[in-house]
Structure formats: C-alpha cells, structure tokens
Amino acid sequence: MNVQEDVRKPLDRLAEALAPEMEAVNALIRERMASRHAPRIPEVTAHLIEAGGKRLRPMLTLAAAKLLGYGGPYHVHLAATVEFIHTATLLHDDVVDESRQRRGRPTANLLWDNKSSVLVGDYLFARSFQLMVEPGSMRTLEILSNAAATIAEGEVLQLTAAQDLATNEDIYLQVVRGKTAALFSAATEVGGVIAGVPDAQVRALFDYGDALGIAFQIVDDLLDYGGTAEAIDKNTGDDFRERKLTLPVIKAVARATPEERAFWSRTIEKGDQKDGDLEHALELLARHGAMADARRDALDWAARARASLQILPEHPIRDMLSDLADFVVERIA
Template sequence: MGVVVPLDEERGRAHNAVAQLQALVAKDMDDVNEFIRERMASDVPMIPELASHLINSGGKRLRPMLTIAAARICGYSGRDHIKLAASVEFLHTATLLHDDVVDESDLRRGKKTARMLWGNQASVLVGDFLLGRAFRLMVETKSLRALEIIANAASVIAEGEVMQLAAAKDTSTTEDAYMRVIQAKTAALFAAAAEVGAVISERNAIEAAALESYGRNLGIAFQLVDDALDYGGRAASLGKNTGDDFREGKITLPVVLAFRRGDATERAFWQRTLQDGDQQDGDLEHATVLMTRHQTIEDTIARARHYGAIAKDALAIFPESAYRTALIDLVDFCISRTY
C-alpha cells in the first residue's frame, strides 16, 4: 500500500519548472558536459567506462545547474563557472559511487549500480579518481574561496555519511539527529554549488550568503521528499526500488515520526524490522500502513515545504530575472517531483 505524495497538477508545474531552468542554462551545461567528458578520460579503460555509466544514466544535473544559475543571477560573464559546475558534478558522482557500496544498493536511476557491474573495489577507486578530477578543476579557477567552499562541502558530506552509518538501525534516533545527517550528507553540496556561483562572480558577502541559504534549504527539502518517496513513490519514477531505505534499515524522518507516535506494539515492530534486521514478507506494506495511520509521509512533505519556503525567501534580495524565477520554481520541482 503506497501513499501518493504529489498531485498530478503539482507534478506538471514541477516538470515545467525544471524544464525552464534547463532551457536557461542549456548552452552552459553543454560546455559543462563537454568538460566532464574530457576530464573523465584516462589511460585506464575501466575509469571512463564506469564513470560514464553513472554520469550518463539520466540524472538531471541539478547541482551543476545550480552553480550555473547562481553565477548568472549574479551577472557573471566569464568561463570559470563551467569548471566549478563540472567539479560539483564530479564530487556528487563520487559520493554516489561510494554510497552505493556502503548501502549495498543494486539499482540507481533504473539501472544496475556500478558496484553490481564492476564490483565494490572498482566503484570506490573510480569515485576517488573523480574526487581528484573535481579538485583539479577547482584549482584551475584560481579561486581559493571557491576551492575552500567545495573542499569543506566534501568533508561535511563524508561526516554526514559517517553519522548516518552510526545511526543506522537505531530506532531511538531523534528528528534533530536525523536533520543533522541530511544537512551534512545532502544539503552541504547543494549549498556549496549555489554559493560558489556568487564567489566566482566576486559579489558581496550578502549575496553569497543568500545563495548558500537557498542551496542548503533546497537540499534539505530535496532529501526530505526523497525519504518520503521511498515509502510513497513509484519504482519506475524513482529510479530505484521503493522500500530500499526500509530494507537497508535506514532511519529516515517518516520512520522517526512513526516510531515516536506509535504505541508499544508498533515500536516493537520497528525495532524488529529495522534495529534487529528481522524482516518478513508483508513488513514493508505494514510499515506503510503505520505511516499512513500517523500521517508521517504528509508531515515529512510539510517539513519539506517549510524549508522550501526558506529557500525561496533567500532569493528575495536579487532583482527579478528569468534566473531568479527559475530558481524559485525549482523549489516546487524538488518538492513535487516523483523522481
């Protein structure tokens, strides 16, 4: 039994929002993609083969598009934003390769994960290669501040993954602890991707802080929706198996809320299935029933809308433009998406 999160009308508006942003940054993103293809090249055939499998697997490139749009909203007219956007995508791809190994994931964006095709060792090592490429691109921009921002994000993301690993299967996890994890493992890269757009434009600290806030709150909203969709989405749309978080024992906000709001019998169910890893046929469906009973999916989406509103307000200091409109509408895409 699933919970349908977004309405069809919302999905239509969301699709139009991301299409609008894609159209605005299309020329720059063509250059970003060319940079990515060039910098994936290696004399070791497995490296470009494995990296291409994930990079070309249908992702919307939201993070590098943020860098491009943030630079443009600040009036940037140079070329270094292309290198920074490519470095952001390399960093993101590296984290996905590592995550799939840690999570033992079999599917990503509707395709077998790299680890299923090439093995865990190759996935980790190619992820390291992409991290190296990302930092090399950042150095080429000669912007020490941009390098500092993205390097710090890489460190924070790793901390977030370790925090998530430490909290795995722990049903006593609080909402505050959960929020610290997603602010680190997801929101940090969104924030960095947006902030470096202002930094490379040499704009003032107020605009840089506004874009950092926009990216960070957009990232939080994005992850909240992602966690809700694991129980209420559709596998074909999500590009992964619904219920993967449940099967892997991940403690996400829908689980945190259901555990807190449930009675002793319900808490015992969560402890058996997630904490003890004793899962039986029908347990995923029962988990969804409990979430429906306590409205945890709806409340997770409501929290996403809250952070989305903060993201939109952060852009209010910028004058009206097609880029500002597209970035504001992108928030609706992230909240209303089904993929």
Template sequence: MQATRFVETNDGRVGLDQFASRPHDALAAALQQELDAVNTLINEKMSSRHAPRIPEVTAHLVGAGGKRLRPMLTLAAAKLCGYAGGYHIHLAATVEFIHTATLLHDDVVDESKQRRGRPTANLLWDNQSSVLVGDYLFARAFQLMVEPGNLRVLDILAGASSTIAEGEVLQLTVAQDIKTSEETYLQVIRGKTAALFSAATQSGAVLAEAPEEHVEALFTYGDALGVAFQMADDLLDYGGDSAQTGKNVGDDFRERKLTLPVIRAIAAADDTERAFWERTIGRGKQAEGDLEQALALMDKHGTLESTRKTAHDWSQKARDALTVLPESDLRTILSDLAAYVVSRLT
C-alpha cells in the same frame, strides 16, 4: 528564456499538473551554452592515458541520464550574480565530479545493483574499480576547483566534500538505531544531499564577487533546496509512483533506513508499537505484512502528513531566500525548482 509558471493551492502547495514544464528542463534550456561547455570539460577531464577503466566506469555513470542539477545550480548562481568570466564552467564540472564520485562510493557501501535504471558500476566491474575511480574523480575535482584561484571557493567546495563524507559515516553509525533523533536525521541529509547543493550555489555567487547578502541567500537557497529534495525522496518511498521514483514502495523500510516519517512514528509509539519498530528496523526481523503495519502506524500518528508539511516548509524557505536577489527569469526558474521538488507530495 521562458520561465516556468505554476499556480499554488490555498494551502501553499504545488502539484505536478500545475507546471507548464519541468523547471530543471527550463533551467537546462536557459544554460544550454554553458552546459555544453561543462560536458566538454567533463569528458576531457575524465580521460586517462594509463588507466582506460577510468573513462569506462565514469562514462557508464555520467551517461546514465542524470539531470546535471548540481552543476546547473552553480552556473545559475554565477549568472544570476552577473558573472561574466569562464571559471564557473570549472566549478560546475567540479560539482559534478564530486557528485559522481559519491555515487560510485555509495553504491559500494549500499551494495546497490541498479542506479538510474541501469546496472551499477560495482556490479558491472567490481567494488575496487568503483572506489578507485571515485577517488580519481575526487582528485580531478580538486584540480578543477583550484583553477579559478579563489581561496574562498576552494574552502567552500573542499568543506562540502568533507561534510559529505562525514554525513555518510554518520548515517552508517546510526543505521538501524531506533533512538535516532530528528536532529541527527537532518544532520545526515544535510551531509549526504544538501551540502553539495549549497556549495554549488554559494560558490557560484562567491566567484561572481556578489554582495555578501546575495552569497548568504544563495547558500540558504541551496541548503533548503537540498533538504526539501531529500525529505521528498524519503517520503515518496512510502507512497510514490515507482515508475517516476525508480524505487519500489517500502524499499527504505526493507533496508531498515530511519527516515523522518519513521523517526516521528517511533517517537510517538507506545510500548507495543516501539517493540514492532525494534523488531523490524532495529533487529531486521521482518515478516509478511510488516510494511502494511508500518504504514498504518505512520498514518495513525500522522507522520507522513507531518513530513510532507516539513518538506514544503523547507521548499518555501528556499524560495523565500531568493527574494533578496534581482528579479529575473532565472530567479523565477530557481524558485519554481524549489516548488517542484515537493510537488509530487501533494
């Protein structure tokens, strides 16, 4: 297995051009046999004798080119902790089903028209199909997660499913509320993104009966990786490459999403600036030039740069968590992955 390598700059950041290859590709190569087994199990379990629309809708999303990052984290954690059984395949498929179910539901809630460069399932079929197929996948996930017969693993993954739903409802209830705090934002992204990352890594370690120190380390790694991943995604909305991100610059602003750079700009705003945010985000009355004004205010208060630093800090926290685990190429790839998710921000 060839580990990915990179060179840090003096300030600890890592740029895209410093990677010999993408860490998630290296991870996929290292786990190819296990991933093949996961894909076989997914295809088997997403079938339905009585409702052919279920495999149609699921195959559309599953086949849309996702990286299988979350199930790979489960496989990697189990393997890193010396697991020699076969139930990590079931847990990895569980994680992917939970993720796919949430995507189907999210696209309905957000009224999305495109995902991964393809029309969403709710657009091709209808909202009812997306919601019900998502429910079916959640049910399949619970069937799979009980097969290892490990109550702690079941508690971790069931708890993550609850946290994800809670995070989505919280995001809905605080949407467009310019009084939203950083603490609430962190709670939202921990729910919508980090909860499944940490459940993926922690459940793999628990399944392997790893020492508690290693279980806690892999939970911390997954949690910090998920937070860094989502913060980077939110920041790229205000300056990323659309070809790479699949988003147009300013989509979050136009959709009135309160992400960290905006929350910090509002917290630093004077009365005139606060009135701007209340009009554009709070009331949704946006006009030509407002995006440029929003970017200027974030630049004025340094919130894009401070968010970039915070994302890098979370990435570093993820990398630091791995140091208690035995050195291996797999550990190196996971560390590189944490650096890579923020590498587009330099």
C-alpha cells in the same frame, strides 16, 4: 513568458536557459574523466555520468553565476567540480548500500566490482580538487573542499544513525545536510562567490541550496513509502527493507506505543523482517500522521528556499530557481 513556457517543468526551463554553459560543462567533464593509463576509469565514469541524470547540481552553480552577472569562464570549472564530487559519492554510496540499480541501469559495482567503483570514485574526487583550484579562488576552494568533507562525514554518521531508534529529527537533519544539502548549498554558494557579489547575496544563495537540498531529501524519503518506482528510481519500500530510519519513520517511532516500538526495533534495528511488515509499517506511519507531518516539513523547507531568493536581483533565472523549489515538492503536494 508564454503559456507553453508556463507548463514546462522548471528544471527543463533552467536547462534550456543554461544550455550553452552546460554544453561546456559536459565537454570539460568528458575531457577530465579521461585516463591515459587506466581505461577502466572512463568506462566506469561514463556508465554513471552518461546515464541520463538531470545534472541539477552543476546547473545550480551555473544558474547562480548567471543570475548575478558573472561573465568569466570559471563557473564552468566549478560546475564540473560539483558534478565530479556528486558522481564520486554515488559510486561510493552504491558500494556501501550494496545497490544493484541506479537510474534504471545496473550499478557500476554490479557491472564491474566494488574495488573498481571505490577507486574510480577516489579518482573523481582527486579530479574535482584539480578542477576547483583552477579558478584561483581560495574561497571557492574552501567551500567545495568543506562540502566534500561534510558529505563524507554525513555518510559515516548515517552508518551509525540509520538503524538506531534513538536517532531523532536533529540527527536526521545533520545527516541530510551532510549527504544531500551540503553539495546543493556549495553549488549555489560558489556561483555567487565567483561572481564577486556582496556577502549577503552569497549567503542567500547558500540558504537557498541548503533548504532546497533538505526539501529534496525529505521528498525522496516520503516517496519511498508512497511513490512509484519510476518516480523514485528505486522500488517502493527500499528504505524500509534496507533498515533506514528516514524522517517519516523517526516521527512514527517518537509517537509509538511500546508494542509499536518493539515492531520498529525488530524490523529496523535487528533487521528481522517478515511478510506483511512493510504494510504494517505503512499503517503505523498513517496512524500517527507521520507522512503528513513530513510532507509539511518538506513544504516548509521549499518555502524557505523561495524566501531566500528575495534579496537577489530580479531575473528570469531567479524565477526559475523559485519555481524549482516548488517543483521539488510538487510530487507530494
């Protein structure tokens, strides 16, 4: 690897290595998001899919399959399935969260309406199931359908846990495994399954995706209290304003004095927020070392992701996946 390659972001290197496969995935996505009878479906879908996302999750499927020597066509179908599931969840999430912006653009529910977003999301879920059966593998079907159910379960759990000060780190981890890590781990796992490798290697890919997804979400939570709007694709403090109990706040609540707990109860549980509350929240997070501890957790999960790759074959893709785990947490390092 030359010096120029060394300084490029791991995600860019991975995208370059997988460019022909990703072109096939994108072509399949465009083909399958079409609808003869409901033109709003491709309109809404294209608004989100063509918005410039990195396509990280489908790339993980392609990377796993390529790393393990798969030579057939169906990794493309599985990668497109993963992207459709992801896009469907984004459409639904923006309705639930009443979001107005994603990736610097107005959300679909703002441009059209909530009904369109929900129903197009449902259509994409249906399309994803059509795609996932085409490889003819019951095991990949089981993995991806389980992931879809886990994602929905995690979102429902978050509805009840996000504004409850009784939410602890175990519940937080369960939510994160549902809403984020489940699709990361399914994406990598099916790449190994379609390649027909031993169970130990498939498990290693699952572990990699799981740990990477958890690190990814913790970093997002941290950046919400200390990142730029450009870095996090939203405004700093949005999680606080939306009364979400993320990992730094959970840690601060666990160490809070009665007076501090009353502050968190007022702002998060009751939603009674006033000018200066975000600044006070940031002060409490710093006072109790909550940000530093959450940062260590993210780095630990990234290290677990890297370690899980060790039993996989030596390959440039393996190195890129290892570097990707570092890159995910680089913004908070």
